Amino acid sequence: xxxxxxxxxxxxxxxxxxxxxxxxxxxxxxxxxxxxxxxxxxxxxxxxxxxxxxxxxxxxxxxxxxxxxxxxxxxxxxxxxxxxxxxxxxxxxxxxxxxxxxxxxxxxxxxxxxxxxxxxxxxxxxxxxxxxxxxxxxxxxxxxxxxxxxxxxxxxxxxxxxxxxxxxxxxxxxxxxxxxxxxxxxxxxxxxxxxxxxxxxxxxxxxxxxxxxxxxxxxxxxxxxxxxxxxxxxxxxxxxxxxxxxxxxxxxx
Amino acid sequence: xxxxxxxxxxxxxxxxxxxxxxxxxxxxxxxxxxxxxxxxxxxxxxxxxxxxxxxxxxxxxxxxxxxxxxxxxxxxxxxxxxxxxxxxxxxxxxxxxxxxxxxxxxxxxxxxxxxxxxxxxxxxxxxxxxxxxxxxxxxxxxxxxxxxxxxxxxxxxxxxxxxxxxxxxxxxxxxxxxxxxxxxxxxxxxxxxxxxxxxxxxxxxxxxxxxxxxxxxx
Numbered sequence: 001x002x003x004x005x006x007x008x009x010x011x012x013x014x015x016x017x018x019x020x021x022x023x024x025x026x027x028x029x030x031x032x033x034x035x036x037x038x039x040x041x042x043x044x045x046x047x048x049x050x051x052x053x054x055x056x057x058x059x060x061x062x063x064x065x066x067x068x069x070x071x072x073x074x075x076x077x078x079x080x081x082x083x084x085x086x087x088x089x090x091x092x093x094x095x096x097x098x099x100x101x102x103x104x105x106x107x108x109x110x111x112x113x114x115x116x117x118x119x120x121x122x123x124x125x126x127x128x129x130x131x132x133x134x135x136x137x138x139x140x141x142x143x144x145x146x147x148x149x150x151x152x153x154x155x156x157x158x159x160x161x162x163x164x165x166x167x168x169x170x171x172x173x174x175x176x177x178x179x180x181x182x183x184x185x186x187x188x189x190x191x192x193x194x195x196x197x198x199x200x201x202x203x204x205x206x207x208x209x210x211x212x213x214x215x216x217x218x219x220x221x222x223x224x225x226x227x228x229x230x231x232x233x234x235x236x237x238x239x240x241x242x243x244x245x246x247x248x249x250x251x252x253x
Numbered sequence: 254x255x256x257x258x259x260x261x262x263x264x265x266x267x268x269x270x271x272x273x274x275x276x277x278x279x280x281x282x283x284x285x286x287x288x289x290x291x292x293x294x295x296x297x298x299x300x301x302x303x304x305x306x307x308x309x310x311x312x313x314x315x316x317x318x319x320x321x322x323x324x325x326x327x328x329x330x331x332x333x334x335x336x337x338x339x340x341x342x343x344x345x346x347x348x349x350x351x352x353x354x355x356x357x358x359x360x361x362x363x364x365x366x367x368x369x370x371x372x373x374x375x376x377x378x379x380x381x382x383x384x385x386x387x388x389x390x391x392x393x394x395x396x397x398x399x400x401x402x403x404x405x406x407x408x409x410x411x412x413x414x415x416x417x418x419x420x421x422x423x424x425x426x427x428x429x430x431x432x433x434x435x436x437x438x439x440x441x442x443x444x445x446x447x448x449x450x451x452x453x454x455x456x457x458x459x460x461x462x463x464x465x466x467x468x469x470x471x
Contacts, residue, residue, distance in 0.1 A: 048340030056413045064416040069310075077315040131310055131428055133412065135331055137303030138313040139428060212413045246332030252413030253335070 035163070035178060039231055039239045040249045053250045057180060060252075066186055066211035069129040074194060075140035080201040085170035085221050098205040103189070107166075107227035110157030117205050121191060123147040128186055134215045135247065144209050146190030149225075150183050158182075158227050166226040166234050167208050167219035175219045175240035176231050176249075177210055186211040189222065214251035216242045272468045273382070275359060279465055281352040284344065289446070291341030296439055298334030301327040306436060310427035319433060342407065349400060366393050380456070381470055391445065399442050406435035 031037050036054035040046065084090070093101045102114035126148050133139040149165070165182040168174050181187055188209040191198050198204045203220025210217040217240075231239040243249045274282075304324040305312070312318060356362045368389050384392070408414045409421045409431035425431040453461045464470045 045336035045340050048343045049336065051343045052339050056411075059417050060413055064413075066412055066416045067419050067422065073310065075311045075313075075316070077313055079313045079315065131412070133410070133428060135302070135335070136328065137299070137305075137432065139311045140313060141311055212416050214412065242332075246336075248332075248336060248339075253339075253411040 035180065038248075038250045040243060045248075049248055049250070052253075056250075056252045060180070060212065062180070062184055064212075066128075066130050069131065069141050071129065071143070073141045074129060074143060078140045078142050078194075078202070079134075079138060081134065081136075081215075082171070082173075084200045084204070087170050090170040090221065094200070094204070101205055101223075103206060103222055104224040105152060105156050105227070106224070108159035108162045108229060109153075109227050110159070111155070113156055115152070117191065120147050120189060120206065123151055126185070126188060127192075128188070128209075128211070130186070130209070130211045132211075132215050132218070135251065143192075143194050144188060144190040145192035145195075146188035146206075146209065148185055149187045149189055149208070150185065152189065152225075153182060153227070156227075159229075161229050162227045163229045164227075164231050164239065166228055166231065166239075167222060168224040168226065169203075169219050169221040170223050171221055173216070173219060173241050174235065175208075175217050175242065176234070177208075177213075177217060178250075181210050181212065181217075184212065212252055214253060216240075216247065217251050273464045273470050274468050275355075275361065276468065277352065277355040277359070278361065279468055281348045281355075282465055284348045285352070288341040288344040288348065289442070291337055292345065293439070293443060295334045295337035295341060298330040299338060300324070300436070302329075302331045302334075306433040307429035308426065308433060309429055312429040312432075342404075345400070346404060349396075353396070362393070365389075366396075368393075391449075395442065395445055399438055399445070403435065403438045403442065406431045406438060410435065 028037070031050075031054060034057075036050075036057050038049055038053040041050045041053075084094075098117045101117055103120065104112070104114045106112040124147065125145055127143060127145040129141060129143045131139060131141050153165075162179055162182075164176045164178060166174070166176040177187070186209070189206055190203075190209045191206050193199060193202050198207060203218075203222070206222045207220040208218050208222060226234075228234075231237060235241065236244050238244050239249045242251075300322075301324055303314075303326065304322040305314070305318045306320040306322070307316065308319045365384060366389050368386055405421065406425060408418075409425050410428060415422045415428070422428055422431060425434055460470065
């Protein structure tokens with residue numbers, strides 16, 4: 001009698017476990033379908049990272065705008081981490097006032113294109129005064145002017161299959177962002193800062209602005225944007241140099 | 254919930270089956286203790302990247318600071334620090350929700366933690382069976398003031414959360430103010446923990462710790 005109950009108990013426990021695993025599997029598939037699973041969802045910190053990314057993606061929308069400030073709020077000091085790229089190619093482009101510089105936009109796009117700085121500056125621009133926090137803890141407020149990345153994505157015809165935009169610069173600090181941030185109206189390709197040309201230390205001639213994440217996602221010294229459905233082919237496959245250095249891929253914190 | 258016997262509801266005669274701490278209190282206590290340790294260690298790792306505190310929206314080495322903690326700037330630990338911090342924070346929050354929900358359902362807060370006028374009148378409290386007024390205020394303060402403040406100031410530092418709830422940041426006086434307050438709350442929680450462990454040690458570390466594990470004093 002006891003045996004039968006325990007056998008039935010084991011059977012029931014097995015069924016419950018199987019149902020649980022199947023349910024979890026379905027939940028993961030649905031979450032993945034709606035872009036709620038970050039690339040660094042594995043490992044011991046995967047649980048916390050996935051909960052953070054998923055909850056923030058569910059909470060934010062394209063209409064949730066990073067806070068914007070007034071000119072009076074602009075910080076007197078805007079620190080930078082690291083110096084400009086030492087690459088000869090970069091220095092030569094700088095010496096010729098970026099005349100030969102191009103931003104290559106390729107990958108899952110209908111019309112890949114190499115944009116000159118003049119071309120980018122003729123597109124409709126957006127100016128925003130925003131707060132940037134560094135993962136180290138310091139922060140500053142600055143004004144940024146640039147063309148919304150969404151405008152460029154529309155021009156090149158980004159595929160609906162796209163999941164990431166990979167930003168490749170002249171230095172080693174490359175990053176990738178998801179399409180929720182790529183299409184966000186405040187995500188800019190910025191060429192002006194505080195009403196002036198973008199200073200060298202802040203990413204001349206063109207930098208990314210991802211206002212709803214920490215500073216390290218706003219890649220400086222841009223040379224190429226690749227639209228893709230997988231970040232595995234880039235670098236070590238973690239989606240950025242900061243993730244390769246042990247930082248989380250998503251920095252909305 | 255009928256299997257739970259609360260201290261204040263338990264028979265006075267020291268019946269062997271009297272449960273000092275309900276199962277949900279014991280389980281959430283230890284999970285929270287581990288997660289809090291994770292938060293303190295990782296919070297320190299994040300802090301040492303820039304151990305200066307500011308007031309307002311912005312702050313940097315070249316800008317006026319509020320407090321310069323006497324700690325050297327030590328970069329390179331906030332990567333794992335942030336991963337561990339948010340993992341621990343999620344465990345803390347989820348455990349906390351279970352604890353508060355169970356605490357309300359079982360009237361744990363009402364029976365064992367709500368400050369009672371009677372407690373002040375009764376000259377001698379059996380402190381093994383019920384909490385004294387100081388303990389009640391300290392525990393309620395941690396659960397309903399300090400931990401929610403830690404969560405709110407933490408969320409106020411998130412640029413993504415700020416895009417949805419900008420009021421959260423302005424309420425605290427800016428992103429850097431939220432960071433400074435987050436540190437202050439953390440210090441208060443660490444001080445509470447030090448006092449808490451000291452009192453447990455003074456009251457009989459093994460006996461009291463066993464009660465928080467098995468639920469029984471005897």
